[in-house]
Each structure stands twice: as C-alpha cells, then as structure tokens.
Amino acid sequence: MAQIPTHELNDGHQIPAIGFGTYPMKGDDCVTAVKSALHAGYRLIDSAVNYGNELEVGQGIREFLEETGTPRSEVTVQTKLPGRHHDFDAAVNSIEVSFDKMQLETLDVVLIHWPNPITDKYRDAWKGLMEARDRDFVRTIGVSNFTEEHLQHVADDTGVVPAINQIELHPYFNQSAMRTFHAEMGIVTQSWSPLGKRQAPYDETAVKAAAEAHGVTPAQVILRWQVQLGNVPLPKSATPSRQVENLDVFGFELTGTELGAINALTQPDGRLFGGDPNTHEEM
Numbered sequence: 558m559a560q561i562p563t564h565e566l567n568d569g570h571q572i573p574a575i576g577f578g579t580y581p582m583k584g585d586d587c588v589t590a591v592k593s594a595l596h597a598g599y600r601l602i603d604s605a606v607n608y609g610n611e612l613e614v615g616q617g618i619r620e621f622l623e624e625t626g627t628p629r630s631e632v633t634v635q636t637k638l639p640g641r642h643h644d645f646d647a648a649v650n651s652i653e654v655s656f657d658k659m660q661l662e663t664l665d666v667v668l669i670h671w672p673n674p675i676t677d678k679y680r681d682a683w684k685g686l687m688e689a690r691d692r693d694f695v696r697t698i699g700v701s702n703f704t705e706e707h708l709q710h711v712a713d714d715t716g717v718v719p720a721i722n723q724i725e726l727h728p729y730f731n732q733s734a735m736r737t738f739h740a741e742m743g744i745v746t747q748s749w750s751p752l753g754k755r756q757a758p759y760d761e762t763a764v765k766a767a768a769e770a771h772g773v774t775p776a777q778v779i780l781r782w783q784v785q786l787g788n789v790p791l792p793k794s795a796t797p798s799r800q801v802e803n804l805d806v807f808g809f810e811l812t813g814t815e816l817g818a819i820n821a822l823t824q825p826d827g828r829l830f831g832g833d834p835n836t837h838e839e840m
C-alpha cells in the first residue's frame with residue numbers, strides 16, 4: 558500500500574494529503590464504509606455533528622484499530638461544530654459530547670462547520686474551540702466555509718490562526734483567491750465535494766484527455782489535480798472499489814498544461830447549491 562504524503566499544519570501536527578468523506582452515510586453502512594476505507598489505506602476520516610454519524614465513524618475506526626493492531630496515532634479523525642452550538646460554553650460542551658461519542662481517546666481535529674455570519678457568533682465559537690484544545694478534548698482546531706474576512710476576524714481576536722479551512726472546491730469552483738489567501742496565512746485547504754458530487758466534470762475534455770494520457774480514471778485526474786494544487790481532498794464513496802481508486806493518485810503527475818486546462822473549467826457561479834458562506838447558514 559502506497560504511503561500517503563502529509564501536510565504540516567501551523568500547530569506542528571501532520572495531516573494526510575487526502576481523506577475520506579462520510580456524509581451522508583449512517584448506521585451499519587457507515588461503519589462498513591469507514592472500515593473499508595481504512596483497509597484501503599485512508600488515514601484521515603471526516604465527520605460532523607450534523608452528519609449524525611459520529612458514533613458510527615468512531616466505531617468503524619475503533620474496530621479497524623483493534624482488528625489490525627494499527628496504532629491510534631496513525632489515524633486522523635475530524636468532526637465539525639454545528640451552528641446551534643456557537644456560544645463559547647455550548648461549543649466546549651459540544652466538543653466534549655463529540656469526544657464521548659467517538660471514544661477514540663482524543664479528537665484529532667475539530668472545525669467550525671459554517672461561520673453563519675448573520676447569526677454572528679463564530680468568533681465566540683472559535684474561542685470555545687481554543688478552550689476545548691486547552692482541555693485536551695481536541696488536538697488541532699480549524700474552520701470550514703470561512704471567507705477571508707471570517708478568518709481575519711478570528712485570527713485578530715485571538716492571535717490563533719485556524720490550522721485548516723475546509724471549503725467547497727472542485728473543477729467548476731476552484732477557489733483560486735481563497736487558496737492564495739490560505740497560503741499567505743499558513744492555513745491548509747481541505748476540499749469538500751472534491752469530485753464535484755453530482756455535477757462531477759468527468760466528461761469534460763480537459764479531464765477525459767488527461768485520464769487517457771495517464772491511463773487513469775476521470776475521478777483520479779480530478780483528485781490528482783486537487784493534490785497538485787496543494788489541497789487535501791475528502792472524496793466520499795460508499796463503493797469499496799472507488800475508495801481504492803480515489804486513493805490511488807500518487808503514482809502519476811499531471812502536466813502544467815493539463816492542470817491549466819482543468820483550472821479553466823472554473824466558473825464564478827460554479828458552487829453546487831449556492832452555499833455562499835456570507836449568506837448560507839446551517840444550524
């Protein structure tokens with residue numbers, strides 16, 4: 558099994574260069590998918606309070622560790638704080654509940670799921686994440702769906718820059734400006750819906766031509782594009798063969814021309830469902 562490269566986070570910890578998305582899987586299907594993803598070689602598993610699957614993700618990881626003897630430290634689990642828990646105390650309590658549900662000794666990463674700037678409590682929530690880290694419930698803290706302004710606010714308030722910002726990022730919405738800002742701030746970019754979910758651009762010439770040139774699938778081309786941009790993609794698949802396929806993107810390299818052709822697919826309104834973090838709120 559190929560070794561997955563890692564990124565260094567701004568808190569000194571490492572994170573795998575690709576991870577496994579778990580939404581909307583629940584129940585036994587979720588436990589089975591998490592275990593088969595770990596067997597395939599994934600070492601970063603993404604969950605959230607609002608996915609309603611923290612118990613199952615924790616169970617899948619625990620069973621895998623027990624059955625294989627893999628050290629706990631080799632798997633990174635991350636979950637996300639929901640909007641309804643954005644008060645300071647509510648955030649700390651919420652993370653303690655996630656910690657209890659997953660039963661994994663520690664949570665490796667907790668992200669604020671959405672900034673909800675209309676509700677405007679994300680700055681308190683960030684302080685709650687810092688407190689949970691100080692109390693050792695979580696090792697690394699970050700955010701999701703934050704804009705430059707939201708990132709700047711929490712950094713200015715506390716002097717602590719989020720280690721990660723998980724944002725919508727796929728060929729139709731490549732987030733070039735956010736990636737540049739993250740690089741300047743030392744923030745690792747994670748990509749949600751990294752393939753483009755239902756609108757995956759598998760039939761675009763730029764993707765198909767690269768797939769043919771390298772003898773790989775269109776999905777592998779898109780995930781390789783993500784990796785070469787420096788993003789951490791989190792593809793979800795309930796299908797074991799696709800889980801293996803999606804991880805197998807470290808044995809070929811796209812050319813500059815191929816990367817440019819995929820970058821050219823981006824569209825100003827390329828978001829999948831209009832999830833603009835300035836207006837979209839999730840509780």
Ligand SMILES: NC(=O)c1ccc[n+]([C@@H]2O[C@H](COP(=O)([O-])OP(=O)(O)OC[C@H]3O[C@@H](n4cnc5c(N)ncnc54)[C@H](OP(=O)(O)O)[C@@H]3O)[C@@H](O)[C@H]2O)c1
Binds near residue numbers: 580753776795796
């Ligand atoms: N932070 C946020 O606000 C946020 C928002 C959305 C998502 N996320 C995270 O990001 C993860 C991934 O996003 P996503 O699930 O929306 O989109 P995605 O990973 O881009 O796409 C998932 C879809 O693609 C299919 N698929 C996977 N691999 C494939 C392959 N090799 N060939 C063809 N089809 C393939 C899957 O089908 P099968 O499962 O049937 O194989 C599934 O229908 C989520 O699971 C979640 O963890 C976070």
